[in-house]
Amino acid sequence: MGTRQDAAFEMVLALHRVLRSLRRAGPTGGLQPTQLIVLALLTEAGPSRIGVVADRVPCSQPTATAAVAELQTAGLVRREPDPTDGRAARVAVTEEGFAALRGVAHGEAAVLLERLGALPDEDAERVLTTAPLLRLLADGDRADGDRAGG
Template sequence: MAVGEEAALSAVGEEATLELVVTLHRLLRSLGRAVPGRRVPPTQLIVLALLTQLGPSRIGVLAERIPCSQPTATAAVASLESAGLVRREPDPTDGRAARVVVTEDGVRALNDVAHSEAEALAARLATLPPEDVQRVLDAGALLRRLAEPGD
């Protein structure tokens, strides 16, 4: 860990940041489980989201961005391809390589999962007092800013 990272972590509090990371992971997993009959596993959802964000990409780029091993990314792409959610096309900059492209069905599947998880989150938010709902929504904007530098 770099010196600046150590100072930032100690200023915020290692336990508090660890608890936040664990809580965010738990929330995302529980929202995923709340979607009945979800047909796209988490790693494949990440691939679809990355392709939607980045556009056509090589498997190596996907593996680096997920992050996972290249064989794991290859397996995820193969499953998505079998389901018709992505397709491969020749890389215009290197005829020996291929890029992965999300299909319309892939975009639709990603949107369906996102909307279903958003509905599950909305139902949970509805159990909170209005001022807590606003605090959560405000935190969402801040978390989005924190997510951007690593992309």
């Protein structure tokens, strides 16, 4: 790996593999990946319209609508009037939805901790200290959207 571009490419691939393997190994609570993403998005961003959910997931509006309908049937989200447009509705996470998302995240964290236990302590600590930096990188898309008027 010679360049910073190569290293970034390898990092993206590794992050995708880690997340997929944690999701496969951890408990899902019966939730599909898109449903988990929707719950996480609504937990972080707050109540949002379906179009915003679809844009941020990203997925088609029909896919977002189906995911929200299933989550609503399960009692994990609720629809509420949009305070800026009485004709529209927003989707919000319920306490049950927050608890379900938290349960999945705790399960995945337990799998991660188990895997970190197989590494030398110094390496495990280095991996864990990257969390704040990864969070900053993840939040960069929000800053980009804010600058673009989104």
